[in-house]
Amino acid sequence: MALSLSNFLYSSLLLLLPFGLMADAATVTFDWNVTWVRANPDGKFERPTMGINNQWPLPLLNITKGDNVIININNQLGNQSTSFHFHGLFMNGTTEMDGPVGATQCGIPPGSSFTYNFTIDQPGTYWYHAHQRGRYPDGLRGPLLVNDLESPYLGQYDEEVLLTLSDWYHDEMPELIAKFISVANPTGAEPVPNSALINDTQNVTVSVQPGRTYLFRMVNMGAFASQYFWIEGHTMTIVEVDGVYTEPAEASMIYLTAAQRYSFLLTTKNEISSNFAFVASMDHDLFDKVPEGLNSNTTGWLVYDSNVERPTPALLDAFDAFDDFNLVPQDGQKLLTNVDYVMTLDMKMDNLGDGANYAFFNDVTYVRPKVPTLYTALSTGASATDVTIYGGNTNAFVLAKDEVIEIVLNNDDPGKHPFHLHGHNFQAVLRSDEDTGFYDPVNHTAFPAVPMRRDTVWVKPNGHIVLRFTSDNPGVWLFHCHIEWHVNSGLVATIIEAPLEMQKTISIPSDHWQVCRDSQTPYAGNAAGNTVDLLDLTGENKSPAPLPAGFTAKGIVALVFSIISALLGMVVISWYGVAPIGTSELQSAEKRIAEAGTEVK
Amino acid sequence: MVNVFSVPVFFVCFRESLETSIIVSVLLAFLKQTLGPEREPRVWWGIIIGIAISLCIGCGMIGAFYGLGKNHFSGTEDIWEGAFGLLAALIITAMGAALLRVSKLQDKWRVKLAQALEAKDNKKRSAGDRFKRWAEKYAMFLLPFITVLREGLEAVVFIGGVGLATPASAFPLAVMCGIGAGCLVGYLVYRGGNAAKLQLFLIISTCFLYLVAAGLFSKAVWFLENNTWNHVVGGDAAETGAGPGSYDIRQSVWHINFGSPLLNGGGGWGVFNSILGWQNSATYGSVLAYNLYWVAVICGFLAMRYNEAKGHWSLMKPKAKRISESDAASDTSSQQGEVIAETYEPKKVSTDFDAARSSARQLDA
Numbered sequence: 001m002a003l004s005l006s007n008f009l010y011s012s013l014l015l016l017l018p019f020g021l022m023a024d025a026a027t028v029t030f031d032w033n034v035t036w037v038r039a040n041p042d043g044k045f046e047r048p049t050m051g052i053n054n055q056w057p058l059p060l061l062n063i064t065k066g067d068n069v070i071i072n073i074n075n076q077l078g079n080q081s082t083s084f085h086f087h088g089l090f091m092n093g094t095t096e097m098d099g100p101v102g103a104t105q106c107g108i109p110p111g112s113s114f115t116y117n118f119t120i121d122q123p124g125t126y127w128y129h130a131h132q133r134g135r136y137p138d139g140l141r142g143p144l145l146v147n148d149l150e151s152p153y154l155g156q157y158d159e160e161v162l163l164t165l166s167d168w169y170h171d172e173m174p175e176l177i178a179k180f181i182s183v184a185n186p187t188g189a190e191p192v193p194n195s196a197l198i199n200d201t202q203n204v205t206v207s208v209q210p211g212r213t214y215l216f217r218m219v220n221m222g223a224f225a226s227q228y229f230w231i232e233g234h235t236m237t238i239v240e241v242d243g244v245y246t247e248p249a250e251a252s253m254i255y256l257t258a259a260q261r262y263s264f265l266l267t268t269k270n271e272i273s274s275n276f277a278f279v280a281s282m283d284h285d286l287f288d289k290v291p292e293g294l295n296s297n298t299t300g301w302l303v304y305d306s307n308v309e310r311p312t313p314a315l316l317d318a319f320d321a322f323d324d325f326n327l328v329p330q331d332g333q334k335l336l337t338n339v340d341y342v343m344t345l346d347m348k349m350d351n352l353g354d355g356a357n358y359a360f361f362n363d364v365t366y367v368r369p370k371v372p373t374l375y376t377a378l379s380t381g382a383s384a385t386d387v388t389i390y391g392g393n394t395n396a397f398v399l400a401k402d403e404v405i406e407i408v409l410n411n412d413d414p415g416k417h418p419f420h421l422h423g424h425n426f427q428a429v430l431r432s433d434e435d436t437g438f439y440d441p442v443n444h445t446a447f448p449a450v451p452m453r454r455d456t457v458w459v460k461p462n463g464h465i466v467l468r469f470t471s472d473n474p475g476v477w478l479f480h481c482h483i484e485w486h487v488n489s490g491l492v493a494t495i496i497e498a499p500l501e502m503q504k505t506i507s508i509p510s511d512h513w514q515v516c517r518d519s520q521t522p523y524a525g526n527a528a529g530n531t532v533d534l535l536d537l538t539g540e541n542k543s544p545a546p547l548p549a550g551f552t553a554k555g556i557v558a559l560v561f562s563i564i565s566a567l568l569g570m571v572v573i574s575w576y577g578v579a580p581i582g583t584s585e586l587q588s589a590e591k592r593i594a595e596a597g598t599e600v601k
Numbered sequence: 602m603v604n605v606f607s608v609p610v611f612f613v614c615f616r617e618s619l620e621t622s623i624i625v626s627v628l629l630a631f632l633k634q635t636l637g638p639e640r641e642p643r644v645w646w647g648i649i650i651g652i653a654i655s656l657c658i659g660c661g662m663i664g665a666f667y668g669l670g671k672n673h674f675s676g677t678e679d680i681w682e683g684a685f686g687l688l689a690a691l692i693i694t695a696m697g698a699a700l701l702r703v704s705k706l707q708d709k710w711r712v713k714l715a716q717a718l719e720a721k722d723n724k725k726r727s728a729g730d731r732f733k734r735w736a737e738k739y740a741m742f743l744l745p746f747i748t749v750l751r752e753g754l755e756a757v758v759f760i761g762g763v764g765l766a767t768p769a770s771a772f773p774l775a776v777m778c779g780i781g782a783g784c785l786v787g788y789l790v791y792r793g794g795n796a797a798k799l800q801l802f803l804i805i806s807t808c809f810l811y812l813v814a815a816g817l818f819s820k821a822v823w824f825l826e827n828n829t830w831n832h833v834v835g836g837d838a839a840e841t842g843a844g845p846g847s848y849d850i851r852q853s854v855w856h857i858n859f860g861s862p863l864l865n866g867g868g869g870w871g872v873f874n875s876i877l878g879w880q881n882s883a884t885y886g887s888v889l890a891y892n893l894y895w896v897a898v899i900c901g902f903l904a905m906r907y908n909e910a911k912g913h914w915s916l917m918k919p920k921a922k923r924i925s926e927s928d929a930a931s932d933t934s935s936q937q938g939e940v941i942a943e944t945y946e947p948k949k950v951s952t953d954f955d956a957a958r959s960s961a962r963q964l965d966a
Contacts, residue, residue, distance in 0.1 A: 547845055550855075558883065573902060
């Protein structure tokens with residue numbers, strides 16, 4: 001066939017183009033030693049924090065989209081194990097790098113090393129944090145920004161500004177967790193933070209030039225508190241949430257739950273006569289009791305002129321935040337229809353037999369299995385599609401590949417909860433009002449045609465949310481409340497997506513196995529570590545037994561004995577009463593009468 | 602219905618006045634049958650002063666609550682309840698045994714004994730002995746006083762707690778009906794006491810009093826344990842309802858989520874709690890206390906009977922001298938001397954009050 005020269009050149013350019021792009025993708029490597037660092041970010045209390053390479057706050061990860069990231073971790077904490085999760089990254093094809101201990105890896109014990117190796121193919125604002133019992137609120141969290149050279153908003157802003165929000169505790173997590181999950185805390189009151197931080201400090205100033213547009217990228221790295229955020233005198237134009245570009249949406253106040261991110265454009269004023277305050281305020285609705293003296297507002301300033309005074313922000317009567325449900329994704333992804341599988345999760349908080357308060361999905365509270373779920377899926381052959389092998393306390397769901405999945409979450413608790421899905425973002429098709437009860441598939445508000453997408457969304461008290469996503473990412477993904485206290489008390493579900501596909505495509509590096517050996521954690525078999533009989537779960541990790549209902553044997557025996565002793569007592573009294581007076585009793589009575597005798601008559 | 606008559610308030614008043622009126626009516630019936638109305642004022646004084654003091658303290662507490670906006674006594678409420686309960690249980694136990702013992706004497710001896718109690722005691726006695734005599738003398742005052750004081754305080758505290766959500770219009774009718782119903786039951790007991798044989802009446806009412814006392818003792822222990830639990834949890838545990846969290850699972854012997862005598866005035870369960878010490882959430886402490894109380898009472902009565910028959914407590918030497926002293930005393934009256942020789946049977950008590958009184962008067966002449 002004859003090809004014209006121009007056609008030939010054109011097609012060869014097309015062939016070369018991908019190579020050109022790939023040549024730009026770099027590999028960035030980091031060597032991180034996890035160490036204890038003393039810090040005092042709120043100026044009120046110095047305490048040990050978990051840092052990296054003897055520094056706290058943790059470094060900002062600034063990665064270009066398409067880069068391959070390699071992080072070599074060495075745990076030098078000496079007394080606690082840890083892991084790292086890169087919140088919001090899909091880890092497509094690299095589920096073993098996702099990070100949650102007990103789901104995709106064993107915890108990295110002190111002295112051991114572990115390498116995370118993954119590629120970032122998505123734009124937006126993210127963060128990374130430890131994903132083991134309470135580690136990240138002790139300081140092991142930091143921001144992760146992805147540079148997108150193809151952003152639809154490129155050219156609309158001059159500079160980027162990063163603002164991280166966080167709550168902060170003075171006490172360390174192990175003792176706070178022990179007090180939280182205990183018989184002495186039967187109502188499950190979560191510990192209230194001691195202060196709040198912006199950029200891991202307070203009194204932040206952001207120098208701005210007049211008449212410019214800035215892209216503010218915000219992350220809430222807190223353990224518990226959701227925060228309202230507003231900037232006095234300026235409007236924010238939201239352009240991205242949780243890594244999903246949105247149509248520009250104007251807001252005067254935004255609401256970030258723990259783990260959520262927002263990017264917005266801010267155009268500064270044209271004169272430099274005054275500075276403006278911005279405020280992050282913790283949502284008191286989450287706190288059981290607000291302790292006296294808690295300052296839940298953190299203030300910073302947009303500084304136009306450093307010589308002008310910084311104003312005190314005005315007090316507000318009410319919080320009126322932008323409802324993220326109304327955001328429209330910029331790529332216009334339409335509502336997923338023809339749902340193949342519905343995961344229904346009814347959540348509640350209740351007490352178990354040890355008197356402590358736990359969180360439940362479908363009457364089961366999450367307990368970490370003996371073998372990390374991913375290793376169970378990889379080592380059990382054809383049985384990997386049988387949900388029972390993953391344990392009775394893991395809230396496990398097995399999904400097929402490339403199906404439309406719907407998660408219905410019914411909140412049977414009078415509290416707000418932010419829910420996060422690993423490995424995906426989801427379409428938020430419905431968020432009900434407070435106190436509307438359980439979702440009714442027949443009778444509900446119409447779903448939006450282009451629903452909002454993100455990876456962390458909050459549900460209202462005694463309400464429900466409906467989420468949809470496509471199961472296009474074989475791996476083990478957790479779905480859980482991102483309030484760290486509730487993760488510890490079991491508000492976690494495990495999704496095993498396309499396990500047979502996983503067995504073909506996922507391979508575990510040798511250092512991951514080594515970490516399991518170092519921590520004496522089994523890494524093959526079902527949730528109880530049984531490699532022979534996969535349906536035999538004897539010895540698996542279980543939650544405490546439920547509270548005894550009503551009268552147990554002990555109670556019945558006690559009641560019967562009490563009744564018998566009362567009856568016996570009354571028999572003795574009657575016997576005594578009927579018996580005639582004894583001789584000596586009469587004599588002593590007479591004696592007393594006689595002694596008083598002279599005065600009686 | 603709710604706006605004119607508050608059911609929780611009714612039940613609170615009913616059960617407090619029930620306990621009080623039963624104890625008081627037993628006392629009054631006994632006194633009327635044996636000693637005549639002259640002794641009755643003491644009982645009424647005990648009631649009146651008890652009501653006055655409990656009203657003062659109660660109004661003070663409620664005033665402090667509204668004025669200072671804080672439930673100051675809720676932290677110590679359980680300690681008050683526990684202490685009062687113990688005291689009341691002890692007094693009822695002692696009184697009940699004493700009443701039953703004295704009732705075995707013939708009328709004339711009872712009268713003389715009572716009069717002897719009144720007489721001024723010039724002889725030197727040990728402090729313990731003097732206290733014993735003083736307690737006997739004023740027993741008729743002390744028992745109703747302590748009972749009314751305790752019940753009154755309980756009623757004020759409960760109504761204060763229950764009544765916060767209730768409109769003021771619902772109070773008067775409920776309070777009057779509650780107190781009225783309790784007094785009615787007490788009156789019926791009193792009439793029954795007057796009509797029946799004193800001995801039988803006393804045996805039945807003493808059994809009942811001891812049931813109440815056993816319940817009180819068990820409850821006292823329960824309140825003290827509840828106080829400890831409140832401090833562990835940091836608040837009024839009953840506010841979490843009757844479900845998990847309102848009790849210490851480590852101490853629990855049984856727990857059912859309904860039938861709490863604390864919630865919302867308690868209703869019928871509150872009456873059950875008053876009379877028998879019922880708890881929907883029993884602890885090792887409260888169950889053991891209940892059973893040990895009965896064991897102690899049984900041993901006590903057995904020991905008393907032994908002492909009465911043999912003249913000394915078991916495991917102790919008999920006092921030989923006693924008989925010769927009473928021989929000397931018996932010379933003062935020939936009738937007394939005759940009586941000693943025989944095993945004494947209590948004379949059948951005449952149901953006619955006047956006949957009993959006149960026979961007592963005759964003997965004194």
